[in-house]
Amino acid sequence: MTAALPSSPPAAGAAKRQFLHDAAEHVRDVGHREFVRRALGGYYTSRDTQKARYRDWEQARDAASMAKWSAVNRLDELLPRFEAAFTANGGQVHWARDAEEARRIVLELLATAKAKAVIKSKCMTSEEIHLNQALEADGYGVVESDLGEFIQQLRGEPPYHFVFPCMHVRRDEISDLFGQHLGTPPTDSPEELTMIARRHMRRLYVDADVGITGANFLVAETGQISITENEGNARLTAALPRMHIAIAGIEKVVERLDDLAVLLPMLATAGAGQPMTCYNTLYAGPRREGEADGPEEMHLVLLDNSRTALLADAEQRDALHCIRCGACLNVCPIFKNVGGFTYGTTYQGPIGSVITPHLRGLKEWNHLSGASSLCGACTDACPVRIDIHHHLLHNRRNAARSSPDRLERIGQKLFAAVARRPWLFATGGWLFRKTLGLAKAIRPPVLSAWLATRDLPPAPAQSFRAAWKRRQR
Amino acid sequence: MTISLFIPCFVDQMTPQVGLAVATVLERLGHTVEFRPAQTCCGQPSFNAGYQDEARAVAIHALEVFAGAEAVVGPSGSCVAMMRVFYPELLAGTPHETAALDLAARTFEFGEFLVRKLGVTDVGARFPHRVTYHDGCHGLRELRLREEPRQLLRAVRDLELVECDEPESCCGFGGLFSVKFPMVSTAMAEVKAGSLARTDCDYIVSSDPSCQLQLDGWLSRQGKRPRTIHLAEILAGTAS
Numbered sequence: 001m002t003a004a005l006p007s008s009p010p011a012a013g014a015a016k017r018q019f020l021h022d023a024a025e026h027v028r029d030v031g032h033r034e035f036v037r038r039a040l041g042g043y044y045t046s047r048d049t050q051k052a053r054y055r056d057w058e059q060a061r062d063a064a065s066m067a068k069w070s071a072v073n074r075l076d077e078l079l080p081r082f083e084a085a086f087t088a089n090g091g092q093v094h095w096a097r098d099a100e101e102a103r104r105i106v107l108e109l110l111a112t113a114k115a116k117a118v119i120k121s122k123c124m125t126s127e128e129i130h131l132n133q134a135l136e137a138d139g140y141g142v143v144e145s146d147l148g149e150f151i152q153q154l155r156g157e158p159p160y161h162f163v164f165p166c167m168h169v170r171r172d173e174i175s176d177l178f179g180q181h182l183g184t185p186p187t188d189s190p191e192e193l194t195m196i197a198r199r200h201m202r203r204l205y206v207d208a209d210v211g212i213t214g215a216n217f218l219v220a221e222t223g224q225i226s227i228t229e230n231e232g233n234a235r236l237t238a239a240l241p242r243m244h245i246a247i248a249g250i251e252k253v254v255e256r257l258d259d260l261a262v263l264l265p266m267l268a269t270a271g272a273g274q275p276m277t278c279y280n281t282l283y284a285g286p287r288r289e290g291e292a293d294g295p296e297e298m299h300l301v302l303l304d305n306s307r308t309a310l311l312a313d314a315e316q317r318d319a320l321h322c323i324r325c326g327a328c329l330n331v332c333p334i335f336k337n338v339g340g341f342t343y344g345t346t347y348q349g350p351i352g353s354v355i356t357p358h359l360r361g362l363k364e365w366n367h368l369s370g371a372s373s374l375c376g377a378c379t380d381a382c383p384v385r386i387d388i389h390h391h392l393l394h395n396r397r398n399a400a401r402s403s404p405d406r407l408e409r410i411g412q413k414l415f416a417a418v419a420r421r422p423w424l425f426a427t428g429g430w431l432f433r434k435t436l437g438l439a440k441a442i443r444p445p446v447l448s449a450w451l452a453t454r455d456l457p458p459a460p461a462q463s464f465r466a467a468w469k470r471r472q473r
Numbered sequence: 474m475t476i477s478l479f480i481p482c483f484v485d486q487m488t489p490q491v492g493l494a495v496a497t498v499l500e501r502l503g504h505t506v507e508f509r510p511a512q513t514c515c516g517q518p519s520f521n522a523g524y525q526d527e528a529r530a531v532a533i534h535a536l537e538v539f540a541g542a543e544a545v546v547g548p549s550g551s552c553v554a555m556m557r558v559f560y561p562e563l564l565a566g567t568p569h570e571t572a573a574l575d576l577a578a579r580t581f582e583f584g585e586f587l588v589r590k591l592g593v594t595d596v597g598a599r600f601p602h603r604v605t606y607h608d609g610c611h612g613l614r615e616l617r618l619r620e621e622p623r624q625l626l627r628a629v630r631d632l633e634l635v636e637c638d639e640p641e642s643c644c645g646f647g648g649l650f651s652v653k654f655p656m657v658s659t660a661m662a663e664v665k666a667g668s669l670a671r672t673d674c675d676y677i678v679s680s681d682p683s684c685q686l687q688l689d690g691w692l693s694r695q696g697k698r699p700r701t702i703h704l705a706e707i708l709a710g711t712a713s
């Protein structure tokens with residue numbers, strides 16, 4: 001439960017040690033792993049059903065990735081265009097270079113609004129900048145209105161999965177949690193649990209002075225913010241309080257309203273196996289003259305936080321296409337076996353392993369790129385065709401260049417030198433075969449890591465090259 | 474056609490019978506098979522660890538070894554993917570780029586070569602057992618082979634092919650990953666081997682000796698059946 005610390009881990013290599021420790025612990029929890037696997041079971045079926053309704057899913061992926069590609073490669077043009085349109089709608093854009101500046105902007109807005117209570121809907125960007133901790137430190141009451149986020153808030157945990165924040169929590173645990181915090185009687189019904197949270201929330205929407213939301217897309221041509229949700233809580237969060245603050249990464253901009261025609265259904269299908277998410281709302285500025293509802297003020301905090309550095313990396317720029325659908329987590333064998341908290345990052349799973357080294361430093365976070373068998377399930381699942389698993393290789397290459405492990409580098413150099421000399425390589429192979437039995441008894445480090453859980457067959461009497469020579473005679 | 478065998482380093486040292494089985498099948502189909510003994514490793518251990526300069530040196534050696542070969546065929550989706558997909562990337566912008574692209578176009582995974590290049594699915598084999606096929610991730614996703622090995626298996630006399638409930642899951646080998654993150658790697662083996670074993674098959678068929686090492690290693694430690702067998706061994710009729 002150590003995820004999402006506001007500052008970098010203290011000692012060098014701490015994040016990696018934590019990962020190894022937590023992964024080992026999690027893997028031992030067979031029941032939990034089984035629970036998560038089963039929780040995702042229904043997803044695969046409904047995803048495939050929904051995918052089958054597309055005339056051509058692969059072409060839809062092309063279109064979606066094109067829409068994101070053309071936007072991400074023209075951020076310099078589209079962001080000002082969005083700002084102009086959003087401002088014309090009556091909103092105000094605030095540019096934040098990093099997490100600290102973003103937090104400061106939000107705190108200043110809360111101060112001008114003389115706010116006391118804040119209600120939030122799901123917003124991973126706010127997790128990224130550790131906003132809740134900052135707000136609470138300044139004495140604001142903050143409530144998460146998304147059911148999953150609310151549960152996580154009560155549990156004092158960050159999201160386990162950036163789309164399904166409490167997918168690891170059993171229903172009876174939720175019931176107990178509500179009983180403990182809200183004094184409600186135990187129940188086994190998901191509907192009743194939802195209603196408990198809703199009843200609790202109703203009053204809070206009305207009491208809140210400011211509503212904070214995320215954004216799924218920012219439409220440059222219309223200056224609208226597109227928010228996708230299943231519970232209707234984001235609508236209330238944005239509409240009822242006096243001030244609406246949305247927080248979004250700069251990569252969320254798309255050029256045209258039409259782009260959403262492909263992006264919205266793909267987000268729903270890839271991420272949750274839905275045809276469309278239940279509520280897809282476009283927010284086009286604060287309440288206008290003569291309108292009955294809506295906030296008096298609407299603000300958007302546009303966050304860079306190292307995204308421009310990723311943008312400058314032409315090879316991995318497409319990682320900014322990410323629409324945070326979560327599909328890559330859902331199919332990832334690493335995620336399913338180590339669980340969401342083990343990553344220690346805001347963004348878990350394959351895409352988190354790609355971008356966290358960019359957002360928080362390659363040296364400290366490259367182990368996430370290493371913690372992959374490179375199976376590529378993520379890349380196949382990604383609706384916007386991010387070359388996820390190959391980017392893990394790119395990160396590994398960059399790390400080997402900038403901060404190589406000394407021992408490993410010596411080993412690699414030796415290996416390459418031997419592999420270029422056939423006679424030496426063959427001799428090395430012979431030596432390996434002849435000493436394998438002994439090595440299995442002694443168990444040097446690399447071998448012992450294997451042998452702790454797996455057997456190795458005995459080496460054959462002769463190598464292929466020897467057998468081949470004999471065969472040709 | 475003269476076919477040059479590409480024998481991955483661990484096949485050379487640990488499972489020579491797989492290489493011999495490949496040669497047997499290809500010769501039976503009327504082709505000449507050669508083995509160029511100067512070959513070593515494809516360089517994947519360096520490449521996957523991020524040591525691209527080292528991988529490049531090994532790749533250039535492989536380009537020299539296989540220069541002029543009509544076709545290069547190897548019994549590992551993973552090592553073939555290294556040559557097909559990653560050599561061109563690794564050597565892009567170097568004087569070896571053309572040679573890399575050229576080799577990539579002539580290099581094939583064993584089952585892929587039979588079905589896609591030779592147009593053969595029935596090699597006349599018989600294997601009276603119930604089997605399931607384990608897709609190696611590199612074969613499945615880098616080479617896009619899914620149907621090819623199954624077509625070959627369906628043509629085998631008296632063989633019953635069944636599918637497992639986690640067909641797209643990785644076995645967790647991942648090269649150095651298996652020893653750098655042994656507990657994660659093992660958990661993945663447990664999931665995949667468990668799924669394969671649930672089919673109640675006699676054998677798990679694979680086109681990747683590295684996946685075999687992982688699956689057998691775990692199954693053997695657990696004292697569980699079944700074991701893996703390479704596709705080439707079934708097609709050659711040399712399987713026990």
Ligand code: SF4
Pocket residue numbers: 321322323324325326327328329351378381382383384385386388
């Ligand atoms: S990387 Fe792709 S699959 Fe993963 S969350 Fe982002 S858009 Fe979805």
